[in-house]
Amino acid sequence: MTKIKVIKNILSANKNTADKNRRFFREKGILAVNLMGSPGSGKTSLLEKTFEAGAGDLRFAVIEGDLATSHDAKRIKRFGVPVVQINTHGGCHLDANMVGRALKELPLAHTDILVIENVGNLVCPADFDLGESKRIVVLSVTEGEDKIEKYPFMFKFAGCCILNKIDLLPYCNVSDERIKRTALKINKDLDFFKVSCKTGEGINRWLEWLRAKL
Numbered sequence: 001m002t003k004i005k006v007i008k009n010i011l012s013a014n015k016n017t018a019d020k021n022r023r024f025f026r027e028k029g030i031l032a033v034n035l036m037g038s039p040g041s042g043k044t045s046l047l048e049k050t051f052e053a054g055a056g057d058l059r060f061a062v063i064e065g066d067l068a069t070s071h072d073a074k075r076i077k078r079f080g081v082p083v084v085q086i087n088t089h090g091g092c093h094l095d096a097n098m099v100g101r102a103l104k105e106l107p108l109a110h111t112d113i114l115v116i117e118n119v120g121n122l123v124c125p126a127d128f129d130l131g132e133s134k135r136i137v138v139l140s141v142t143e144g145e146d147k148i149e150k151y152p153f154m155f156k157f158a159g160c161c162i163l164n165k166i167d168l169l170p171y172c173n174v175s176d177e178r179i180k181r182t183a184l185k186i187n188k189d190l191d192f193f194k195v196s197c198k199t200g201e202g203i204n205r206w207l208e209w210l211r212a213k214l
Protein backbone atom coordinates (compact mmCIF):
# COMPACT_ATOMS: atom_id res chain seq x y z
CA MET A 1 0.00 0.00 0.00
CA THR A 2 2.64 2.53 1.14
CA LYS A 3 4.83 1.55 -1.78
CA ILE A 4 2.12 2.43 -4.28
CA LYS A 5 1.62 5.83 -2.65
CA VAL A 6 5.34 6.62 -2.79
CA ILE A 7 5.46 5.77 -6.49
CA LYS A 8 2.38 7.94 -7.09
CA ASN A 9 4.04 10.87 -5.30
CA ILE A 10 7.25 10.44 -7.25
CA LEU A 11 5.39 10.45 -10.56
CA SER A 12 3.28 13.44 -9.61
CA ALA A 13 6.35 15.47 -8.51
CA ASN A 14 8.03 14.45 -11.74
CA LYS A 15 5.01 15.61 -13.74
CA ASN A 16 5.18 19.10 -12.15
CA THR A 17 8.83 19.49 -13.11
CA ALA A 18 8.12 18.07 -16.58
CA ASP A 19 5.44 20.74 -17.08
CA LYS A 20 7.98 23.38 -16.07
CA ASN A 21 10.46 22.01 -18.64
CA ARG A 22 7.68 21.96 -21.25
CA ARG A 23 6.89 25.65 -20.60
CA PHE A 24 10.58 26.44 -20.96
CA PHE A 25 10.74 24.64 -24.35
CA ARG A 26 7.61 26.41 -25.55
CA GLU A 27 8.92 29.85 -24.56
CA LYS A 28 12.22 29.21 -26.36
CA GLY A 29 10.53 27.65 -29.42
CA ILE A 30 12.45 24.38 -28.98
CA LEU A 31 11.14 21.00 -30.14
CA ALA A 32 12.18 18.58 -27.37
CA VAL A 33 12.20 14.88 -28.19
CA ASN A 34 12.71 11.98 -25.82
CA LEU A 35 14.72 9.29 -27.64
CA MET A 36 14.18 5.90 -26.06
CA GLY A 37 14.89 2.23 -26.78
CA SER A 38 16.82 -0.82 -25.61
CA PRO A 39 20.54 -0.66 -24.90
CA GLY A 40 22.34 -0.82 -28.22
CA SER A 41 19.26 -0.37 -30.41
CA GLY A 42 21.06 2.49 -32.15
CA LYS A 43 19.88 5.72 -30.48
CA THR A 44 23.26 7.45 -30.63
CA SER A 45 23.93 6.00 -34.10
CA LEU A 46 20.66 7.56 -35.28
CA LEU A 47 21.83 10.94 -34.02
CA GLU A 48 25.22 10.52 -35.68
CA LYS A 49 23.55 9.60 -38.97
CA THR A 50 21.15 12.54 -38.63
CA PHE A 51 24.03 15.00 -38.20
CA GLU A 52 26.03 13.34 -41.00
CA ALA A 53 23.06 13.47 -43.37
CA GLY A 54 23.62 17.23 -43.16
CA ALA A 55 20.73 18.23 -40.99
CA GLY A 56 22.04 21.60 -42.28
CA ASP A 57 19.22 24.00 -41.57
CA LEU A 58 18.35 22.35 -38.24
CA ARG A 59 20.18 23.40 -35.10
CA PHE A 60 20.42 20.61 -32.54
CA ALA A 61 21.40 20.26 -28.89
CA VAL A 62 21.61 16.93 -27.09
CA ILE A 63 21.24 15.63 -23.55
CA GLU A 64 22.77 12.17 -23.16
CA GLY A 65 21.53 9.85 -20.42
CA ASP A 66 23.52 6.83 -19.29
CA LEU A 67 24.26 4.97 -16.09
CA ALA A 68 27.99 5.54 -16.44
CA THR A 69 30.54 6.91 -18.97
CA SER A 70 30.51 9.86 -21.34
CA HIS A 71 30.96 7.71 -24.44
CA ASP A 72 27.80 8.91 -26.16
CA ALA A 73 28.44 12.59 -25.39
CA LYS A 74 31.92 12.25 -26.92
CA ARG A 75 30.38 10.77 -30.07
CA ILE A 76 27.98 13.71 -30.36
CA LYS A 77 30.66 16.35 -29.67
CA ARG A 78 32.50 15.32 -32.86
CA PHE A 79 29.70 16.97 -34.82
CA GLY A 80 30.05 20.28 -33.00
CA VAL A 81 26.60 19.84 -31.45
CA PRO A 82 26.21 21.19 -27.87
CA VAL A 83 25.83 18.21 -25.54
CA VAL A 84 25.53 17.49 -21.82
CA GLN A 85 26.01 14.03 -20.34
CA ILE A 86 23.90 12.90 -17.40
CA ASN A 87 25.11 9.84 -15.49
CA THR A 88 22.34 8.27 -13.42
CA HIS A 89 24.78 6.08 -11.41
CA GLY A 90 22.50 3.07 -11.50
CA GLY A 91 19.20 4.81 -12.24
CA CYS A 92 17.36 3.09 -15.09
CA HIS A 93 15.75 6.21 -16.59
CA LEU A 94 16.03 9.99 -16.77
CA ASP A 95 13.60 12.16 -14.85
CA ALA A 96 12.37 15.71 -15.40
CA ASN A 97 14.56 17.11 -12.64
CA MET A 98 17.76 15.74 -14.20
CA VAL A 99 16.74 17.24 -17.54
CA GLY A 100 15.91 20.61 -15.90
CA ARG A 101 19.41 20.74 -14.38
CA ALA A 102 21.07 19.76 -17.67
CA LEU A 103 19.19 22.54 -19.50
CA LYS A 104 21.09 25.12 -17.45
CA GLU A 105 24.37 23.83 -18.90
CA LEU A 106 23.34 24.05 -22.55
CA PRO A 107 23.57 27.11 -24.81
CA LEU A 108 20.01 26.94 -26.15
CA ALA A 109 19.49 30.43 -27.58
CA HIS A 110 19.72 29.16 -31.16
CA THR A 111 18.41 25.61 -30.80
CA ASP A 112 15.58 24.21 -32.94
CA ILE A 113 15.59 20.63 -31.66
CA LEU A 114 16.72 19.27 -28.31
CA VAL A 115 17.17 15.50 -28.34
CA ILE A 116 17.19 13.80 -24.95
CA GLU A 117 18.70 10.32 -25.35
CA ASN A 118 17.27 8.33 -22.46
CA VAL A 119 18.95 5.45 -20.64
CA GLY A 120 18.80 2.29 -22.77
CA ASN A 121 15.74 0.52 -21.37
CA LEU A 122 12.32 -0.46 -22.75
CA VAL A 123 10.53 -0.25 -19.40
CA CYS A 124 11.08 2.59 -16.89
CA PRO A 125 11.63 5.60 -19.20
CA ALA A 126 8.03 5.18 -20.43
CA ASP A 127 6.73 6.25 -16.98
CA PHE A 128 8.72 9.47 -16.69
CA ASP A 129 7.56 12.56 -18.56
CA LEU A 130 10.56 14.81 -19.22
CA GLY A 131 8.56 17.70 -20.67
CA GLU A 132 9.17 16.52 -24.22
CA SER A 133 6.68 17.12 -27.00
CA LYS A 134 7.52 13.91 -28.88
CA ARG A 135 8.60 10.44 -27.84
CA ILE A 136 10.63 8.37 -30.26
CA VAL A 137 11.42 4.70 -29.76
CA VAL A 138 14.30 3.05 -31.57
CA LEU A 139 13.89 -0.70 -31.96
CA SER A 140 16.40 -2.83 -33.84
CA VAL A 141 15.68 -5.95 -35.87
CA THR A 142 18.24 -7.91 -33.80
CA GLU A 143 15.98 -7.65 -30.72
CA GLY A 144 13.42 -10.06 -32.17
CA GLU A 145 9.84 -9.74 -33.32
CA ASP A 146 8.07 -9.84 -29.98
CA LYS A 147 9.48 -6.82 -28.17
CA ILE A 148 6.60 -4.49 -28.94
CA GLU A 149 4.08 -6.90 -27.43
CA LYS A 150 6.30 -7.58 -24.42
CA TYR A 151 7.02 -3.91 -23.69
CA PRO A 152 3.82 -2.23 -24.94
CA PHE A 153 3.84 0.97 -22.88
CA MET A 154 6.96 2.30 -24.55
CA PHE A 155 5.20 2.05 -27.92
CA LYS A 156 1.70 3.00 -26.83
CA PHE A 157 2.73 6.53 -25.87
CA ALA A 158 5.32 7.16 -28.58
CA GLY A 159 4.82 9.42 -31.59
CA CYS A 160 7.33 7.63 -33.76
CA CYS A 161 8.97 4.21 -33.90
CA ILE A 162 12.20 3.72 -35.79
CA LEU A 163 13.03 0.17 -36.77
CA ASN A 164 16.81 0.23 -37.05
CA LYS A 165 19.47 -2.15 -38.42
CA ILE A 166 17.39 -3.21 -41.42
CA ASP A 167 20.68 -4.05 -43.15
CA LEU A 168 20.72 -7.09 -40.80
CA LEU A 169 17.24 -8.33 -41.76
CA PRO A 170 18.60 -11.19 -43.93
CA TYR A 171 20.35 -12.65 -40.85
CA CYS A 172 17.73 -12.18 -38.15
CA ASN A 173 14.76 -14.33 -39.04
CA VAL A 174 12.28 -11.54 -38.35
CA SER A 175 9.76 -9.78 -40.56
CA ASP A 176 9.95 -5.99 -40.63
CA GLU A 177 6.37 -5.86 -41.91
CA ARG A 178 5.10 -8.01 -39.02
CA ILE A 179 6.93 -5.75 -36.56
CA LYS A 180 5.28 -2.73 -38.18
CA ARG A 181 1.83 -4.32 -38.04
CA THR A 182 2.25 -5.10 -34.32
CA ALA A 183 3.41 -1.56 -33.62
CA LEU A 184 0.39 -0.07 -35.36
CA LYS A 185 -1.94 -2.46 -33.57
CA ILE A 186 -0.70 -1.15 -30.23
CA ASN A 187 -0.68 2.47 -31.36
CA LYS A 188 -2.50 3.30 -34.57
CA ASP A 189 -1.17 6.89 -34.58
CA LEU A 190 2.47 5.81 -34.51
CA ASP A 191 4.65 7.00 -37.39
CA PHE A 192 6.85 4.08 -38.33
CA PHE A 193 10.18 4.24 -40.19
CA LYS A 194 12.62 1.55 -41.23
CA VAL A 195 16.23 2.70 -41.24
CA SER A 196 19.77 1.50 -41.26
CA CYS A 197 22.21 3.69 -39.40
CA LYS A 198 24.93 1.67 -41.09
CA THR A 199 23.96 2.22 -44.74
CA GLY A 200 21.90 5.40 -44.27
CA GLU A 201 18.78 3.82 -45.79
CA GLY A 202 15.60 5.55 -44.61
CA ILE A 203 17.39 8.39 -42.79
CA ASN A 204 16.03 11.08 -45.10
CA ARG A 205 12.42 10.15 -44.40
CA TRP A 206 13.09 10.33 -40.68
CA LEU A 207 14.63 13.77 -41.13
CA GLU A 208 11.58 14.91 -43.07
CA TRP A 209 9.38 13.74 -40.20
CA LEU A 210 11.51 15.70 -37.72
CA ARG A 211 11.39 18.84 -39.86
CA ALA A 212 7.62 18.55 -40.17
CA LYS A 213 7.28 18.57 -36.37
CA LEU A 214 8.97 21.95 -35.99
Ligand SMILES: Nc1nc2c(ncn2[C@@H]2O[C@H](COP(=O)(O)OP(=O)(O)OP(=O)(O)O)[C@@H](O)[C@H]2O)c(=O)[nH]1
Binding pocket: 037, 038, 039, 040, 041, 042, 043, 044, 045, 046, 072, 119, 120, 121, 164, 165, 166, 167, 168, 195, 196, 197, 198, 199
Ligand atom coordinates in the same frame (compact mmCIF):
# COMPACT_ATOMS: atom_id res chain seq x y z
N1 LIG B 1 24.57 -3.37 -38.60
C1 LIG B 1 24.14 -2.27 -37.97
N2 LIG B 1 24.67 -1.90 -36.80
C2 LIG B 1 24.20 -0.79 -36.19
C3 LIG B 1 23.17 -0.01 -36.75
N3 LIG B 1 22.89 1.01 -35.91
C4 LIG B 1 23.72 0.88 -34.87
N4 LIG B 1 24.53 -0.20 -35.02
C5 LIG B 1 25.55 -0.68 -34.09
O1 LIG B 1 24.87 -1.05 -32.88
C6 LIG B 1 25.71 -0.78 -31.76
C7 LIG B 1 24.96 0.06 -30.73
O2 LIG B 1 24.70 1.33 -31.28
P1 LIG B 1 24.49 2.63 -30.38
O3 LIG B 1 24.18 3.74 -31.29
O4 LIG B 1 25.63 2.81 -29.43
O5 LIG B 1 23.21 2.21 -29.56
P2 LIG B 1 22.47 3.00 -28.37
O6 LIG B 1 21.04 2.69 -28.47
O7 LIG B 1 22.85 4.43 -28.40
O8 LIG B 1 23.10 2.28 -27.11
P3 LIG B 1 23.02 2.77 -25.55
O9 LIG B 1 23.20 4.25 -25.52
O10 LIG B 1 24.15 2.05 -24.90
O11 LIG B 1 21.69 2.33 -25.04
C8 LIG B 1 26.96 -0.11 -32.30
O12 LIG B 1 27.98 -1.07 -32.43
C9 LIG B 1 26.52 0.40 -33.67
O13 LIG B 1 27.58 0.49 -34.59
C10 LIG B 1 22.63 -0.41 -38.01
O14 LIG B 1 21.70 0.18 -38.58
N5 LIG B 1 23.15 -1.56 -38.55
Ligand SMILES: [Mg+2]
Binding pocket: 043, 044, 045, 072, 117
Ligand atom coordinates in the same frame (compact mmCIF):
# COMPACT_ATOMS: atom_id res chain seq x y z
MG1 LIG C 1 23.58 5.66 -26.89
